[in-house]
Amino acid sequence: MNRGLKNRHLQLISLGGVIGSGYFLGTGYVLEKAGPAAILAYLLGGVIVLCVMLCLAELAVEKPVSGSFVTYAREHISPTWACGVGWAYWTTWVAYVPSEMIAAGIIMNNFIPEVSQLWWAVFFGLLVTILNLFHVDKFGESEFWLSLIKIIALAAFSIVAGLICLGLIGDQGYIGTKVLLGSGGFAPNGYWSIVLTMVIILVNFQGTEIIGLAAGECEKPEKSIPIAVRNVTWRIIALYIIPISLLISILPWDKAGLDESVFAAAVTQYGLSGFGAFFAFVILTAAISCSNSGLYGAARALHALARMDMAPSTLGHINKNGMPSRSILVSICACWAVILLYSFDPDSALYTYLLAVSGFTGAIAWISICWSEYRSRKRKIAEGTEGALRYKTPFFPYVTLFGIWAQVFCLVVMVFEPELREALYAGVPMLVFPMAWYRLRQHRRATSAARALH
Numbered sequence: 001m002n003r004g005l006k007n008r009h010l011q012l013i014s015l016g017g018v019i020g021s022g023y024f025l026g027t028g029y030v031l032e033k034a035g036p037a038a039i040l041a042y043l044l045g046g047v048i049v050l051c052v053m054l055c056l057a058e059l060a061v062e063k064p065v066s067g068s069f070v071t072y073a074r075e076h077i078s079p080t081w082a083c084g085v086g087w088a089y090w091t092t093w094v095a096y097v098p099s100e101m102i103a104a105g106i107i108m109n110n111f112i113p114e115v116s117q118l119w120w121a122v123f124f125g126l127l128v129t130i131l132n133l134f135h136v137d138k139f140g141e142s143e144f145w146l147s148l149i150k151i152i153a154l155a156a157f158s159i160v161a162g163l164i165c166l167g168l169i170g171d172q173g174y175i176g177t178k179v180l181l182g183s184g185g186f187a188p189n190g191y192w193s194i195v196l197t198m199v200i201i202l203v204n205f206q207g208t209e210i211i212g213l214a215a216g217e218c219e220k221p222e223k224s225i226p227i228a229v230r231n232v233t234w235r236i237i238a239l240y241i242i243p244i245s246l247l248i249s250i251l252p253w254d255k256a257g258l259d260e261s262v263f264a265a266a267v268t269q270y271g272l273s274g275f276g277a278f279f280a281f282v283i284l285t286a287a288i289s290c291s292n293s294g295l296y297g298a299a300r301a302l303h304a305l306a307r308m309d310m311a312p313s314t315l316g317h318i319n320k321n322g323m324p325s326r327s328i329l330v331s332i333c334a335c336w337a338v339i340l341l342y343s344f345d346p347d348s349a350l351y352t353y354l355l356a357v358s359g360f361t362g363a364i365a366w367i368s369i370c371w372s373e374y375r376s377r378k379r380k381i382a383e384g385t386e387g388a389l390r391y392k393t394p395f396f397p398y399v400t401l402f403g404i405w406a407q408v409f410c411l412v413v414m415v416f417e418p419e420l421r422e423a424l425y426a427g428v429p430m431l432v433f434p435m436a437w438y439r440l441r442q443h444r445r446a447t448s449a450a451r452a453l454h
Contacts, residue, residue: 012147019150019239019286027244027263031256034197036180036248037187039241041198044406046237049205051403052366054393055373056209057229061391062376064221069209069365070304072372076379080442083310084435085368086301088361091430092206093298094331096358097291098338101125104287107280118343125339128291129332132299133325139296146289151235153282154243157263160275161246170270180249188253199359199410199420206362207290208236209369210297226391295331303327310438359420360427363407370403 030038059072070089074082101124105117131142160169167174180186187193211228243263251266261283264276303324306316319325377396380386393399414420 008144012144019147019154019290023240023286027247028256028261028265030197030200031248031251031253031262033189033200034193035184035186035188035253037189037191037194038197038253039245039248041194041201042240042244043237044194044198045201045205046241048202048366048403048406049208049236051399051406052369053208053211053229055370055400055403056211057226058389058391058393059369059373059376060211060225061222062389064225065304068300068304069369069372070301071308072376073368074308076372076375077368079308079310080435080438081368082308083305083438084431085361085364086305086308086310087434088427088430089365090298090301090305090331092358092361092365093294093301094334095338097128097294097298097335098125098342100287100291100294101128101335101339102342104284104291107284107287111280118339121339122336124288124291125332125336128288128295129328131292132295132328132332133323134321139292143289143292143296146285146292149285150282150289151239153279154239156275157267157279158243158246160267160272161243161250164250164267164270165246169272172270175250177249179252183252183254195413196417196420199413199417202359202363202366202407202410205236206358206366207293207297209365210293222390295328295335298331299324299328302331310434359423360411360414361430363411364427364431367404367407370400370407374400374404 030041034041056069060068063071065071070082070086073085098121101121102117104124105120108120109115109117131139163169164172165175211225247262247266250270251262255265256262261276261279264279268276302311302315305311306313306327315324315327315330317324317326373393374397377386377393377400380389386392411424414424
């Protein structure tokens, strides 16, 4: 592939996948469930992100390939597991990208009601397809600027919210902790709600692993990837923890919901309606950016599966620009199929299940990254080649094992929580069916080879 991604592209591509419209619109749901204690859930989620990214950095520096964790799973765990993880991950983005396009369509429909949200969604789908089909550096540049808008918006919100807290904006005077602790204390719904919202927050953090998928297309991966991993991890924590801490300091948690962006609602109640309207544009940018990086991740995962004989070989084709164009086209067509499904029945249970699957399959992909790093390092220790690694995950094996078991715990929580259980109903088949298909095909090939010998 064409190594056209610069270090700055690599850092913001990952952020683009994480800070989608769901962050600006869906944070209200997290606050509604956990109250101010949601900040602890974001901190725990950030620690898990850090563990996963450190493991990914070691693998990606040693072997910077576009297949990333799918390739690592095949080498260090098993081909069968890699097939299941790869297809489940692809399905995750094929379900999630249309939701971002539809979100962008809803926003534009509010501005220009003459054009339906479905046509806006198709328009943004075409735009994202074009951005992904050009040279990878053009994709990287577009994602850089789209992500930068979101970061500037969150920084601006943090400054404004901080001034509101200090009483320098608005007539309310100094707020302090009056709003933060005013409606039932720090954990009004109990501390178990922190665990439940942490599971949901891990879904929000998904997208950071796209750094690994971009490793095969970046300049000097041995330098770029460790820097990008460190910077992206801390920036994600900062872009979530600081704005949300300030948000719950100026907006009572019991006023948060899914009706509108909580960031817009927070500043509007202090007389800044113009700044609140600005967030509609930011959410639009976030939706396009997340679709852009999500399609990138889906196409690279599908290309990796094709190269490993786990998908039709024609999808492994690279065009003259060094892009997996067929994998991109198949991925975007699948996204359009989901949009079409949504247009026929917006309340379709199938569409709901496709969205729910991202929680399960995203966690499986992250567990796979940590598991691959654990087995890779153990093998190198046994062979005496550990010293040759150019980047090592610090505090091995504790960081790796925490990354694995914290997410396993989250999946166990899903089993006992009715609201989250549907993610398992949708996610488990997406993982198991490709694995069963791969094992059956390998068995048939082995049987045919044995017959040919006789």
